[in-house]
Amino acid sequence: MDKFIKNRECNQEEIRQKKTVLDSYMQSLIVTLSSRCNLDCIMCEVRRSKWDIPEKTLHEVIELFPYLERIIWQGGEPFLLPYFSDIFDKAAKFKNLKQTIVTNGLLITEEWAEKLARNFVELTFSIDGLNQEVYERIRERASFSQLMKGVAIMRASRRKFNFPGMSLRLHTVIMRSNYRDIEGFIEFAHENGFDAIHFIAMLGNQSPQENIFYPEDREALDFLEGIRQHLDAKAKSYGIELLNALPRRKRQECNGCPPDSGKEEVSLPQEMVLDCLMPWQQLNIDPGGEVRPGCLCLKSVGSVFTQSLKELWNSPRTQEYRRKLLDRDVVSICQTNCLSVQQQESRKKK
Numbered sequence: 001m002d003k004f005i006k007n008r009e010c011n012q013e014e015i016r017q018k019k020t021v022l023d024s025y026m027q028s029l030i031v032t033l034s035s036r037c038n039l040d041c042i043m044c045e046v047r048r049s050k051w052d053i054p055e056k057t058l059h060e061v062i063e064l065f066p067y068l069e070r071i072i073w074q075g076g077e078p079f080l081l082p083y084f085s086d087i088f089d090k091a092a093k094f095k096n097l098k099q100t101i102v103t104n105g106l107l108i109t110e111e112w113a114e115k116l117a118r119n120f121v122e123l124t125f126s127i128d129g130l131n132q133e134v135y136e137r138i139r140e141r142a143s144f145s146q147l148m149k150g151v152a153i154m155r156a157s158r159r160k161f162n163f164p165g166m167s168l169r170l171h172t173v174i175m176r177s178n179y180r181d182i183e184g185f186i187e188f189a190h191e192n193g194f195d196a197i198h199f200i201a202m203l204g205n206q207s208p209q210e211n212i213f214y215p216e217d218r219e220a221l222d223f224l225e226g227i228r229q230h231l232d233a234k235a236k237s238y239g240i241e242l243l244n245a246l247p248r249r250k251r252q253e254c255n256g257c258p259p260d261s262g263k264e265e266v267s268l269p270q271e272m273v274l275d276c277l278m279p280w281q282q283l284n285i286d287p288g289g290e291v292r293p294g295c296l297c298l299k300s301v302g303s304v305f306t307q308s309l310k311e312l313w314n315s316p317r318t319q320e321y322r323r324k325l326l327d328r329d330v331v332s333i334c335q336t337n338c339l340s341v342q343q344q345e346s347r348k349k350k
Helices: 003-016 055-063 084-092 110-117 132-138 144-161 179-191 218-226 228-238 309-313 316-326 336-349
Strands: 028-032 070-074 098-103 121-126 167-174 196-201 241-244 282-285 290-292
Touching (some): 070 084, 084 110, 110 121, 110 144, 132 144, 179 228, 282 309
Parallel strands (some): 070 098, 098 121, 196 241
């Protein structure tokens, strides 16, 4: 039995037994390789850090390839890093390992497009504007024409090789400059061959004038809530997977929303909480070296500078995550918005 299957079966059994100290390794890794980027996006928190993953941690990541089902490479901009092609090729040798790459798409060449199109890859384009004016204002130093060239190259290469394990995802950070264009992003995804789209709320205070979520812009949030069902239907009609992770509004607080579209109170039903298996299956390496189960998890479980990834996997803080989820005591470890997204995903499975 190979390492991947053995690890997966062991992991599933340990989850069934509700263990908090695991013999199995994680099945998923989110790796922030560097804060280096070719752009200077107005909402980006990563640019505030000077970060390059330590060489010893990168070797630890490579050692985990045989056990992993998924690895997410993000930055900064992964395609800017001279070693990324080599590490991509190393990961591609493991046929059970799907690589997700989060990119601004401006550095995709014909050579890269062919390599990506022939491998088990989810390529995620981060795009927040549908025209040159909005896009280049949000993503400083970017070129809208270069972006569209990268999208076209990737789409053509995908059609050429027609490898079923390759997919395209669109990530869009919703903010003041683009929220009224939200339906247009689904049209853009359809027209350019994307399989999925993920709407993300702008976080942090990098550009407070753009943040419609904190503090709340009631008019903007009413608009987004009122169009939510329409977006779901449009994406479904195109066969596009939609994950709308924008905060929900309470029904009584939303002016002009459809009567059945308001926010459900975030409750913690047993079946929903146990859907979150991240502390049993995933680690996320943040810029700066802090590690947590997922990018939205509130507490760090340690640092790559003081412990190895395998040590962090069963660190006291990681065990605390597992215990709290089993006890449904999640207030101190889970963001409310993350729980809302879990509710969406739980309803989809029913």
